[in-house]
Structures are given as structure tokens and as C-alpha cells.
Amino acid sequence: MIKILFNVAGTVALTLAIIGIFLPLLPTTPFLLLASACFVRGSERLHRWMMRNKIFGPYLVNLQNGSGIPLRAKIIAIIFLWTSLAISAWFVPYAWVSVFLLIPGFGVTIYLLRSKTLVRVDDRDH
Numbered sequence: 001m002i003k004i005l006f007n008v009a010g011t012v013a014l015t016l017a018i019i020g021i022f023l024p025l026l027p028t029t030p031f032l033l034l035a036s037a038c039f040v041r042g043s044e045r046l047h048r049w050m051m052r053n054k055i056f057g058p059y060l061v062n063l064q065n066g067s068g069i070p071l072r073a074k075i076i077a078i079i080f081l082w083t084s085l086a087i088s089a090w091f092v093p094y095a096w097v098s099v100f101l102l103i104p105g106f107g108v109t110i111y112l113l114r115s116k117t118l119v120r121v122d123d124r125d126h
Contacts, residue, residue: 006042010035014050022084027108029063036060068116081108 017031039047051057062068085105089098 003042006038007046010038010042010046013038017056021080032056032060033063036064062118066116068118069112070118070120074112074115074117077112078109081105 013031013035016026017028017035020026020028020031036047036050039050051060059069059073062070082105085101089101092098092101
């Protein structure tokens with residue numbers, strides 16, 4: 001029964017992580033890490049799938065072993081973040097809400113810029 005609860009929690013966390021890719025106020029990384037932790041305890045098969053997933057796998061492996069975030073991922077994340085924040089601010093009828101959107105924008109941007117950048121082997125040769 002407890003494994004089922006971990007699997008349900010992992011699935012919910014993974015779903016929120018996927019939604020967080022597109023919504024600027026919903027963080028992706030914490031939900032991915034939570035999903036991974038839940039799947040470790042709930043289903044070896046689901047955890048293995050997540051770690052081998054073409055999209056999430058390399059990101060999770062690099063985060064969990066302390067290698068860092070690839071530069072390309074940082075750039076794409078910052079572009080998507082500020083684009084979605086700008087679109088959100090454009091459609092929000094209250095100016096104070098638009099200003100409030102700057103808080104997570106700056107917070108996530110600072111986090112990404114201060115995070116260790118993954119250096120690939122072929123990048124070190126140049």
C-alpha cells in the first residue's frame with residue numbers, strides 16, 4: 001500500500017514538473033527531484049524509466065551527482081521563463097500582479113546563473 005502512495009505522489013510530482021516547464025510560477029526541478037525520490041521508494045521500474053528518459057534523465061542524473069546544469073538548458077530555461085512571464089504580465093489586468101511576477105523571474109534567473117554549469121568533455125578541449 002505504501003508503495004502505491006509513493007507511486008501516486010511521484011506521478012503527481014512528475015505531472016507538476018511537466019506543467020512547470022510551461023508555467024513560470026510552478027518550479028520544475030523540485031518536482032522532478034520529488035518524483036525521483038518517490039519512485040525510488042515506490043517502483044524501481046518507474047524510477048529507472050525516469051532516469052533513462054530522454055528529456056528528464058540526463059538533467060536528473062547531472063543534478064543528483066552534482067555535475068551541474070548544461071549551459072543550453074540554462075539558456076532555454078531563462079528564455080522560456082521570461083517569455084512566459086512577459087506574456088502573463090501582458091494579459092494580467094492589474095499592474096501590481098505584473099510587478100509581482102518579477103519576483104520569481106529574478107529568483108529563478110539568479111538561481112540558474114549561480115548554479116554550477118555542466119562542462120561537457122568536448123567543451124574542455126577547446
